[in-house]
Amino acid sequence: MKKTILTTLCLSALTFGFTSCHSSAKKADQSDSIKVVTPEKKNFTDTINGKAVSLYTVKNKSGLTAYITNYGGRIVGLVVSDKNGKATDVVVGHATLKEYTNPLAQYYGALIGRVGNRIAKGQFTVDGKAYQLDTNDGPNSLHGGKAGYQDVVWDAAQPNDSTLVLSYLSKDGEGHYPGNLSIKVTYTATADNGLKMEYTATTDKKTIVNLTNHAYYNLNGEGSGTILDHLLQINADKMTPVDSTLIPTGELAPVAGTPFDFNKATAIGERINDKGNQQLKFGKGYDHNFVLNGKPGEIFKACTLTGDKSGIVMDVYTVEPGLQFYAGNFMNGSSAFKNGIKDAYRTALCLETQHFPDAPNHKNFASIELAPGKVYNTTTIYKFSVKK
Template identity: 65%
Template sequence: MLLGLGTSSFVMPACNAKQNQTESVTTASGTQTDSSATTVSTDSTNNTSFGKLKNGTEVQQYTLTNSKGTQAVFTNYGGRLVSLIVPDKDGKPTDVVVGFKNAAEYEASTEPYFGATIGRVGNRIANGKFTLDGKEYKLFTNNGPNTLHGGKNGFQAVVWNATQPNDHTLELTYLSKDLEENFPGNLNVKVTYALTDNNELKMDYEATTDKKTPVNLTNHAFFNLNGEGSGTILNHIIQINANRYTPVDATLIPTGKIEPVAGTPFDFRKKLAIGTNIEAKNEQLKNGGGFDHNYVLNENKAQGLNMAARVTGDKSNITMDVLTTEPGLQFYSGNFMQSKNTFKGGAKDDFRTAFCLETQHFPDAPNQPNFPSIMLEPGKTYRTSSVYRFFSK
């Protein structure tokens, strides 16, 4: 059984901040097609058209189901989680992921990351550059002076090749070519999303490269556990398994320090409403416009996964656990949502009506030598796993 949480606090063993995800293993076999390829799918009846992009490419949506009636819907445009329907405390099916009706609406959104599979490097890289083996690589700066989530056209902007081997599994593959977004190396990526009968959405990521390159993959689902369109997430109760976090500067780049959460608004080691301290006078909250910070997870593993966080919807009593092999977790409280987009149920993306919990290595890792490395070398395979697990009281 995966490790659960107590009623008030986590067990708090020390964290190993030097965990590295690129252990030497046999390179995965097989190659992947390029980004211009159209969808590849099986004969599963669970995939249907999700509309067309501006360039005329038709994309698909794929529905995963389990024996409990839970349903996860993805599209191969950006490898996005479009909706995730789980039962609330009364057994009512509730869509806990915000998203759009079709591919065109995702493409037109002022927020490009709703539900997306993120890469090649999730989170921010300072000043859009890093140095690798003496060579400087300059990236597109799409977040003030910094690069965010892979650059101008990260993995959220590509059409993935998709296969659905059964009703509860989706496999996505993509070849990120050498110097795509100016990252070195041909990077073959495979992401497997699987919905279990325990109401777990499992996310397994793999990648190989022919040149040394940074890799940090994650999923960027935006959640409201009371259901899309139900209002603020500030009354959701959250608990994060972290004694420490990485403070940021005014552009949201880590300062390089790893500091304790104790005595700060970032202390969620015990259950607390998201909004309890979000308006406190605090330089870090000012820099992020709220919570938009990386937590250094405590090691507390069962079956190879670390309990990272637990969140409960105050109206639905739907609880989501986040488990991961990653050393970090980005908690984002929807601070930049501006009511500019209309979700599939008709609600606007109003301020702080969804949150994100992105499992990850730390932001700006290529430029921070004291952070866990994200460099993947030829002959090695990047592997990381995370789980969103749901239940209701």
């Protein structure tokens, strides 16, 4: 991002109720000019669909602090220290609840379900019965369809400073999915500087479930500019190619010799504009599922992301078989981050742990069916350190 941030940002900060602002002209892509803007509880206190919304703080003794609202279970901000000990907000978000109700910001930081990612034509079958979901992404259903969990007000309980428990009953037929699905998601700030997300769910009728979190990360700090110089390493030898509507073909394709080979730490922007790669054309960049090398059900380091300026390192651990890497290809500056800087093209990225997209329609993909009497259980940890 090349535009200059002027002192007028201070006026914008006051307008939105920010707790800090810039007082001098500096370029937005200079991370040392970006200040952490702490979300304020008063800007998230409201009632939506008859349920109380608030803002919660989850923290550990090392300084990791997560700000989470029970509207959509969203991570509004996540503050850790950079290589110089400076507090850095590595999750982009908005300053007010109202901004999150804007469809342009519908997935920022949110819990995603009942099924994350895409289902072809919104169609799937369980025990011989066909179901038709709403289509909200061209011909396909994306992130649960029109009634996704990003718009849900979750019940919240905070047993201690480091833990937040969110619960929700997704009723039979909601979003056209079968079964009453009882969900619990626990956010924990761990002693070893991680943000741990544990998901459990049970159902009274066979259904499909694939829960994840859609936080957008910039390890140089919110509003600090491009993520193309971040280094990314993904522990995956294969990926799932997609068609022009971003639905998997069913193939598990080797990444070796392609722009999708991140087995060695590589700058995100190094190959993202490879004009000869059809997959990058379909995704308008990286927006693809990687087949992780871990063993099913065992915690595994899926990837490592390093901020090129901050030295912040984020290791992602999960029991999931897949990781969706999205490079912010559809960000367009239509809304503002907490510090007033616009959410410009590729200024944040997503690393979503998951079962594979469109899993119900591919027999060779791990099943996402959940039956009565069984418990859906998955864990993902985003762990932070620094590289000097």
